Amino acid sequence: MQYSGARILIEALIEQGTDTVFGYPGGSVLFIYDELYKNSDRIRHILVSHEQHAAHAADGYARSTGKVGVCLATSGPGATNLVTGIATAYMDSVPLVAITGNVATGLLGKDSFQEVDITGVTMPIVKHNWIVKDVNELAEVVREAFAVARSGRPGPVLIDITKDVTAAMAEWRPADSGTAALAPRDKNSPAGESSLNLRAQRLAERNTRQTVTEADIGAAVKLLLEAKRPVLYAGGGVIISGACEELKNFAERLNAPVALSLMGIGSFPSDHRLYTGLIGMHGTVASNRAVQKADLLVSIGARFSDRVTSQADKFARGAKVLHLDIDPAEINKNVKSEAWVIGDIKCIIRTILGKLPQKMETQWNGDIDGWKKKSPAANSRDTALHPRFILEETAKRLGPEAIVATDVGQHQMWTAQFYPFTKPRSFLTSGGLGTMGYGLGAAEGAKIANPAKPVVLFTGDGCFRMNCGELSTVNAYKIPVLVVVFNNGVLGMVRQWQTLFYEGRYAETTLDRPPDFVKLAEAYGLTGYSAHDKASFTAALENAMKDIAAGKTAVIDARIDRDEKVLPMVPGGKPIDEQIL
Known part of the structure; x- marks a missing residue:
């Protein structure tokens, strides 16, 4: 079936399960918006008030569901208005596909009206980006983009499409059911061989490759069996991997307190007896002191942000660190680890639990419960509306x-x-x-x-x-x-x-x-x-x-009172147990 590039884009989005696109129209995406109009019964478009909100709305859609969020903007300022939202998603590992229009292929690189090199601008804040200058490559690029956004440690990607591609005609071929979207393209196919697609394929394969080894699991189990005062420090990776129940089982098996990063909030129920709350600059007394008194800190899907560690060389100063994460780049980046396991958090915890005894004891001796009584307060003063x-x-x-x-x-x-x-x-x-x-x-x-x-x-x-x-x-x-x-x-x-x-x-x-x-x-x-x-x-x-x-x-x-403060607070550069209370 011969379709325009704009229609192929819509078909490919629907094929990937997209039901909603957040966006704002402009000259370079008019063909796309025309197809959205024609297919409004199949895919919904939400007209935002500013392109940045389109990115944030797609981000909220993705974070709350685990699905890939999609946003759309025109060239030039429309595209650059997405940048803050893309960077936001990148820092928090949110799967997002940002689609931008650009000037016609023949006008690229000539400082044309509303032209900007958005792939160059966004390169540091996406997992991968593409500029599509051949309509025959468009469908496969969309499939690759969704695969890369979802795979491994999720994150945003960007597809920049020149205006002439959205108008050009090409054969639309739906993907075969169950077919890997990233299979190398046949050199004799109408689209030919695309080095961009092959690089994207390698990237997605690297992101999905599991590197869990028996040796790494063994080292992790050894540390856990030796620990007397373990603490679990959980981050957003637990939520992304769907490992919240595994985290709960892990904590209960170890009888270990659980401290959460900001991105980890919700991964462990706040009413659980082992929950100690937020860790770091505005962390609870219980979380911060527990980490500083621990002999083993197990980081699970967390990245040791500076807002967590403060003075890194004095963070968890008496503890060995066991780091569980899907991203090998996070290992030893901010805090040195004694051992680590790289892979999907859900699978890692399940494997480790299978090698631990059914009941384990710790030697916290009531310390955690005592610290939890020092619950965080915004301020001790009695204000009218707190x-x-x-x-x-x-x-x-x-x-x-x-x-x-x-x-x-x-x-x-x-x-x-x-x-x-x-x-x-x-x-x-x-x-x-x-x-x-x-x-x-x-x-x-x-x-x-x-x-x-x-x-x-x-x-x-x-x-x-x-x-x-x-x-x-x-x-x-x-x-x-x-x-x-x-x-x-x-x-x-x-x-x-x-x-x-x-x-x-x-x-x-x-x-x-x-x-x-x-x-x-x-x-x-x-x-x-x-x-x-x-x-x-x-x-x-x-x-x-x-x-x-x-x-x-x-x-x-x-x-509320203008002098109401967020407390506890760790002053910049201080160890996390030196808190203003």
């Missing part, structure tokens, strides 16, 4: 199936500390890049992907200014999201640092300016509520939930 109250009341109202998105800053850390997460893929946040403006797009994508689950965005007034334009999208498509703005009139986390380390010089962190968020919500056709104490927040939450039930996004402007 972040912990906001989070706990919202959690009670939404229930355990809720998906929580955040932006970045104090509200993000309070959410990680206080929200009672019990399920994986329920916490969506920008961990590695720390992207202000991430949250509303991510919440939107998550709600589209999970229509039966309640979705809430916790954001700050500084962050909400960066993404509030996306309220137009959630209203237009009737996407009901609860938005709670922690409004303290300042850039809270930066102000906290200025208070503690810059002698109170609040340079450019006071946000004494509009908008009124209640009126802003109303301007977008939504409802807004203001809360300044516990009673008014409870009333606002009740009213907002009625709006959500009616299929409408609601915004709560929650006024």
Whole structure:
């Protein structure tokens, strides 16, 4: 069947299971949008207010489901507006396919109108990218892109398609059922041999290759059997691999405390007796002290970020480190390991459990329970409306199936500390890049992907200014999201640092300016509520939930004290057990 390149792209996306594309049109993708229009009964397009939100929405779709998210933008500024969202996904290992249009092949490299070398721009922040200048290669490139995005340690990829390719005609051949999308192409096929495709094939094969060996498993088991005070440090890789139940079994077998990175939140239930909470700069007393007192630290799908280790040479100073990860590049990158096993986390834990005794004892002697009583508090002062109250009341109202998105800053850390997460893929946040403006797009994508689950965005007034334009999208498509703005009139986390380390010089962190968020919500056709104490927040939450039930996004402007702090806190460069409490 002869189809245009644009139609082939749509067919290939549907073939890969894509049901939703987040995007914004422009000249270089007009043929693609024409096909989206014609095939709107087969694939849904969500028109966002800015291309960055398209990337964040695709990211939220992917994080909340494990599927590949898809976003689409035109050439030049449309493509560059995706970059922050692509980088966000890259840092947090989110499977994403970003599709950009470009100028016609004959205009490449001539500084043509709205031309940019987006493959060059994104090279450091994608697993792989392609520029398609031959319509005969388009379908196979799409298949390869999805395979690379999903395989091994997931991540974003980018497909740049010149405008003439979207208009050109070629034969559309559906992939055979069960056929590997990355099989080497026959040199005599219409598309010929593509070095790009072969490189992509090798990349995907390397990502999916398992390197678990009996020797590595044996070394891991030996360390576990010798340990008296083991600690499990779990990250986002546990969630990505679907190994949350295995992690729970592992912890219970070892009788070992479990500390989580920010990306690991949700991988282990917060109400479990072995849960010690967040680790690192704003980690709990229990997690940070346990790691510093451990004789074995087992890192599971985590990368030893600087926000976890702080002063790396004093991190887990008395412990041997056993590192379990799918990405060999993470081994010994930030912290030296005694032993490691490289491969799929689920398979690794199952294999190790098969070689351990059914009951193991530790020698923590009640230390963990004692430290857990020193629970994190935002501040000991009694304020009218405390972040912990906001989070706990919202959690009670939404229930355990809720998906929580955040932006970045104090509200993000309070959410990680206080929200009672019990399920994986329920916490969506920008961990590695720390992207202000991430949250509303991510919440939107998550709600589209999970229509039966309640979705809430916790954001700050500084962050909400960066993404509030996306309220137009959630209203237009009737996407009901609860938005709670922690409004303290300042850039809270930066102000906290200025208070503690810059002698109170609040340079450019006071946000004494509009908008009124209640009126802003109303301007977008939504409802807004203001809360300044516990009673008014409870009333606002009740009213907002009625709006959500009616299929409408609601915004709560929650006024909190500008000097409320995220505590505990490890000052930069200090060991993680030297906390400001």
